[in-house]
Amino acid sequence: MATISRTAARVFYYARNVARDVAPQALFRARLAGRLERARLSGEAARRRLNYYNKLQDGFAPSADAMRIGKLPFTPTMYYYDLKEFARYFDPGLLIDLEFGDVRNVPKVPSIVKDRPICADDKNAIIMKLDKFRHFQMPADAMSFADKLPSVVWRGDLNNPIRTRFLNAVRDLPFCDAGSHKPNAPPEYARPFLSISQHQRYRYIVSLEGNDVATNLKWIMNSKSLCMMPPPTYETWFAERQLEANVHYVPLAADFSNLEDHVAYFERNPAEAERIIAAANAYCRTFDDEQTEQTISLLVLYKYFVLSGQIKPDAEVWRYITG
Template identity: 30%
Template sequence: MSKNDIEKEFWFSPQERVDFYLNGLDSFEIDLEVFKKIKNSNEWNQKELHLVSFEQYENTFTHWYCKYIVHLPRIRNIRVLPYYKAYKDLHSLMNFFIPFDKLGLKYKAFKYPLFYGETGYTDGIPCLKKSRRGDDEESVIFNFRTLRLTQPCESAQKNDIPWRDKKNSVIWRGATTGQEQRVTFVEKYFNKYDVAFATTKQKPHLAHLKKAKVSIKKQLEYKFVISLEGNDVASNLRWVLSSNSVPIMPKPYWQSWIMEEKLEPFVHYLELNKDLSNLEEVLKWASENDEKCEQIAENGKKYMAQFLDDKNDIQVQKLLLEEYAKRVSYKNSIK
């Protein structure tokens, strides 16, 4: 096996990835009148659910802004942008435009149903989302919000240190988003490890469980980094996998562009029980199997490489949008 083959041992073929993202989608007809009712059914869907074609944006200010400006370091985290209502919408449009701009995707007039948020009821319509629950049988995944989820991988790789130079311990920082999983974890381990909330703005009553924020560079001084899902996917998982550290986490429930369900415990990460009660046991095993843990970190980097290879990844995005346009049609019209 060549060095190149070894480096790609965890890669999936473009068609395998597209099949995963399409979530079993075959031929499907979207009734636009039904779509309109679903969009207007609640305030959340009104904000997040849209029919979007590249053609409607091509050569507009929004297209130019997405192509040349929004990704710039001093711009990407600004939440109020000129001429646009929400920064995350713009971040998602930036990703949607890429296969058209870079590879000349021909389905410019086709209207794709995009959902910009994490959750939302779409009544069977196969919308393109950045993530889906494990039991979601309708949503199609696209590579949205890379500035938040994928861009930090570059920082991780740039600022990382060798495994042997890392602290043989664990760290976690995050927000109080999501269900009670994070609260349960922090309450249990706050006084035992470097585990805490970095912000408690959403749940101020948890301020006693807060510690100072820690940069990615500083977190990578640890061999083990906890990864916990919040509103949807764990936002730190991609950069931890792409580093020389090992993620410790429960089996993923949410799925995104990196196909979390394909990750294997003791191959790509160390697994916490669903109730998060076994961290001490995991760390004890890790201390007795240092070489195996170093290999797990290496496996994570090989796995993530397929999503960080721009040439390969954009081809997958293009194929996905082509397949979607071939399988989905519309009836009726929105007046």
């Protein structure tokens, strides 16, 4: 259920992106050199992040299925707008391989994606901040951990066996308010819809992956509730692989058998819960600076086009990227 503020933000998102699309695109391309000049002055943290999202080191050729920037697919629309926001700074004839939607496997050729499986050889999956209106919703939380309900909460679609396994594991635990608000949920799993602010009333919020990453993970970690989840197996721009168990979140066993013990421990040791919450909040602040986010996004694409042999690198910018 959309709130008034969420609806207003969505309207602004589309209005801004439509305006960018109808503006003369040459205006953006004329600004590329200046943006790259500022980008090369970014710090080491930004450089590490861009090379984490784009791990390519060797040259490659776009595939026969690569698309020209000027002909990117318009659907899903938010993926299009989020990629075009930065792709429009480059020549519209440049080729780009991409996979919109939930990516379950590493692409066979270097491709722009929203997410990738966490595995050893993932360099062909080049992460951009796509579908960010949905995935990077991280509202503030004014309620302290101590003032929250001493209970566990979870809501979501039953689109993954892990989620059904979780509901079966906690169904008899009196401190768990867990279920699915979706109309197609079986009666034994059905629970009423809860907004983010209603979730934030609970001390413990569970995050479970669905088709790929867990959409709720980012706003949970930005709250003053304690995030509990199995170790992630997919990652997005949020770099879920870099999250540390017992530092940024509380790890749950595959069968969720340790959830009850975890809750009992943190009820006895609230300072330990608040330590993890503080680290999670600090991790979320990594993504607060919009100028840095834009700089990294532009450089991820720039590195892609240089290594694909489509543009000649500026010596200073390339020196910054490669360190």
